Every structure is written in structure tokens, then in C-alpha cells.
Amino acid sequence: MATYKKRGYKPKTKADKANAIEEQSATAEVFNTLDEGASRTEAWVAKNxxxxxxxxxxxxxxxxxxxxxxxxxxxxxxxxxxxxxxxxxxxxxxxxxxxxxxxxxxxxxxxxxxxxxxxxxxxxxxxxxxxxxxxxxxxxxxxxxxxxxxxxVEHLSNFKSDDEVLAPIAQGGIGDAFIQLGQKEEALDYYAKAANMSTNAFTTPMYLFKAGNITLDLGDNAKALQYFNRIKDEFASSTEAANIDAFIGKAEAASN
Structure with missing residues (x-):
């Protein structure tokens, strides 16, 4: 444990003298080590x-x-x-x-x-x-x-954007293309992605509605109900919400 020593302190006993010499030696060793390290660093810098x-x-x-x-x-x-x-x-x-x-x-x-x-x-x-x-x-x-x-599909897939409207529309456009190509599962993936890319009153309910209808068509009635209920709960003033109760009823009836 380190102890405080007053300035001008002189060791009185042999033990104190021995301790003082040991401390001076340790201190000198530390400074020598630092000097050696600095010298090696300087040498390395000079060399390189x-x-x-x-x-x-x-x-x-x-x-x-x-x-x-x-x-x-x-x-x-x-x-x-x-x-x-x-x-x-x-x-x-x-x-x-x-x-x-x-x-x-x-x-x-x-x-x-x-x-x-x-x-x-x-x-x-x-x-x-x-x-x-x-x-x-x-x-x-x-x-x-x-x-x-x-x-x-090729060109819309190459389009990269963080815009909260254009980015979902591009993904939704890929979904629309896959629907026309008869690939409903792929279309659903892109509709779901488009719906979740950003939350706004235009693209979100539009692609939730498309995802809900495709999901219903694929027989996953419970998932379709989630999409439709989200439109009713979060986007009540959207165009898609106008007749959403009918689609909710259809999904509930198909689940029974």
C-alpha cells in the first residue's frame, strides 16, 4: 500500500533506507523502460x-x-x-x-x-x-x-430508393408483374414488402389490401384477416377501407 511522505523526508532506520533505495531503483527502472520504448519507437519511425x-x-x-x-x-x-x-x-x-x-x-x-x-x-x-x-x-x-x-421485374428490381412512396410502388409493381405471370406466391412476397417498407396513407393500405386478397386466394385466411384488420384499424380514411368490412367478413367466414 502506498503511503504519503512529506517533502524533505529522510529515512532514519536501515529498513527505511533500504526501502528508499528500492523505490529509487524501481523508479529509475520505469524511466529506463520508457526511454528504451521511446528509443525503439523513434528508431522504427526513422527506419520506416x-x-x-x-x-x-x-x-x-x-x-x-x-x-x-x-x-x-x-x-x-x-x-x-x-x-x-x-x-x-x-x-x-x-x-x-x-x-x-x-x-x-x-x-x-x-x-x-x-x-x-x-x-x-x-x-x-x-x-x-x-x-x-x-x-x-x-x-x-x-x-x-x-x-x-x-x-x-428486371428494371424495377434494379431501382434502389429510400423514398417512402417510390420505393414501395416499385416493389408493388414487381408484385403486379408476378400476378400477371401467374406467380402468386412471389407476388405476395413483394406486396407484403411494399406494405411494410414505409407507413403512409397512400401505399401502405393499397398493398395491405393486395396482400390480403392474394393471401385469401392462397387459402391463408387468418393472415388475410390480419391484413384487412390493419387497414380498418390504421387507415380508416383510405380508399381501401371503404368496403373493408366485407373482406373481413369473407376472411372470417372462410376461417370457420
């Missing part, structure tokens, strides 16, 4: 400073290169890509709003027109950009409207 400078220099080059790439290459590329996609996006919007000639407009959105890029060109030319990613969504939805379900 060339490699240290190279490593530090490479790290600086990587960081500066990344910042420079984003500033002088990626950002301008993003801007050009969005400009090139503008006409194709207009074709897509017109197709959604149009009552007739939708197919021709969706084809223009995909393949371009008037010398302008289509969504497929944007995907090919600007794959690593946000515009290229968004073009995968537009292409997938266009193929879905054109009843080309395989291509719809």
Missing part, C-alpha cells in the same frame, strides 16, 4: 519513415481524389444525365395522364424520340448516376403498362 510518408500520401490522394471526383466529374455528370432524361420523363408523364395512345407514349419514354434519349439510353449511358437509377423505375413501370412483365 519513407513508407509512412507513402501511406500518408496515398491516404491524402485517395481522399482528395474522391472529393475531386465528386466535385468535377460526378456532379456535372448527374446534371447532364437529368437534362438528358427530361424528355423521356415528359413522355412517361403524358402516358400516365393520357386516355389514349398510352402504348406509343410509353414506348417513346423507353426508347426516346425527337433525337432525345429514352429511359433505356439513360440507364446505359448514366448507370452510376441518380438519373440512371431513377430511369430504371420509369423503365420498369413503362414495361409494366406495356404488359412486358419480365422486363418490368
Amino acid at each position: 519513415q519513407k513508407y509512412i510518408f507513402i501511406i500518408v500520401g496515398l491516404a491524402a490522394i485517395i481522399v482528395l481524389g474522391y472529393l475531386g471526383y465528386n466535385k468535377f466529374i460526378q456532379e456535372p455528370k448527374e446534371s447532364v444525365a437529368m437534362n438528358d432524361m427530361f424528355q423521356a420523363q415528359q413522355y412517361f408523364d403524358e402516358a400516365i395522364a393520357a386516355g389514349t395512345e398510352q402504348d406509343s407514349l410509353f414506348n417513346l419514354a423507353l426508347n426516346g424520340g425527337e433525337g432525345k434519349f429514352g429511359m433505356l439510353d439513360i440507364i446505359s449511358e448514366y448507370k452510376s448516376t441518380k438519373a440512371g437509377n431513377l430511369a430504371s423505375y420509369y423503365a420498369g413501370m413503362s414495361y409494366l403498362k406495356l404488359k412486358d412483365y419480365q422486363n418490368a
Whole structure:
């Protein structure tokens, strides 16, 4: 146990003197060890400073290169890509709003027109950009409207987003494509995923309703009842809730 000794303390007995010598020796040993460690460190640094400078220099080059790439290459590329996609996006919007000639407009959105890029060109030319990613969504939805379900699944699967509306719609679109391909189990997986990706009054009840109907069709009445009850409990003002009691009754009757 360590004891406090007043400044100017002098050992009086032989035992005290022996202890004092031992403490001084231990202290000296500690400082010698630290000195030796520092000397070894200094020697290692001196020996390897060339490699240290190279490593530090490479790290600086990587960081500066990344910042420079984003500033002088990626950002301008993003801007050009969005400009090139503008006409194709207009074709897509017109197709959604149009009552007739939708197919021709969706084809223009995909393949371009008037010398302008289509969504497929944007995907090919600007794959690593946000515009290229968004073009995968537009292409997938266009193929879905054109009843080309395989291509719809492919392009919608390539679309990555955290947006609380677009992300569920893309997953739900894959579900819609699988329904048309006669693959109900796969469709159900995507409807359930779409319903759970985010909670909002638009996409959540829509895909809960689709999931409930497919589940009911597949014979899992208890699970279908969970989907329908969630619509009634959490989204009472949604379009899907208007006749939800009828579907709840249908699921309950099928369970008995």
C-alpha cells in the first residue's frame, strides 16, 4: 500500500533506507523502460519513415481524389444525365395522364424520340448516376403498362430508393408483374414488402389490401384477416377501407 511522505523526508532506520533505495531503483527502472520504448519507437519511425510518408500520401490522394471526383466529374455528370432524361420523363408523364395512345407514349419514354434519349439510353449511358437509377423505375413501370412483365421485374428490381412512396410502388409493381405471370406466391412476397417498407396513407393500405386478397386466394385466411384488420384499424380514411368490412367478413367466414 502506498503511503504519503512529506517533502524533505529522510529515512532514519536501515529498513527505511533500504526501502528508499528500492523505490529509487524501481523508479529509475520505469524511466529506463520508457526511454528504451521511446528509443525503439523513434528508431522504427526513422527506419520506416519513407513508407509512412507513402501511406500518408496515398491516404491524402485517395481522399482528395474522391472529393475531386465528386466535385468535377460526378456532379456535372448527374446534371447532364437529368437534362438528358427530361424528355423521356415528359413522355412517361403524358402516358400516365393520357386516355389514349398510352402504348406509343410509353414506348417513346423507353426508347426516346425527337433525337432525345429514352429511359433505356439513360440507364446505359448514366448507370452510376441518380438519373440512371431513377430511369430504371420509369423503365420498369413503362414495361409494366406495356404488359412486358419480365422486363418490368428486371428494371424495377434494379431501382434502389429510400423514398417512402417510390420505393414501395416499385416493389408493388414487381408484385403486379408476378400476378400477371401467374406467380402468386412471389407476388405476395413483394406486396407484403411494399406494405411494410414505409407507413403512409397512400401505399401502405393499397398493398395491405393486395396482400390480403392474394393471401385469401392462397387459402391463408387468418393472415388475410390480419391484413384487412390493419387497414380498418390504421387507415380508416383510405380508399381501401371503404368496403373493408366485407373482406373481413369473407376472411372470417372462410376461417370457420
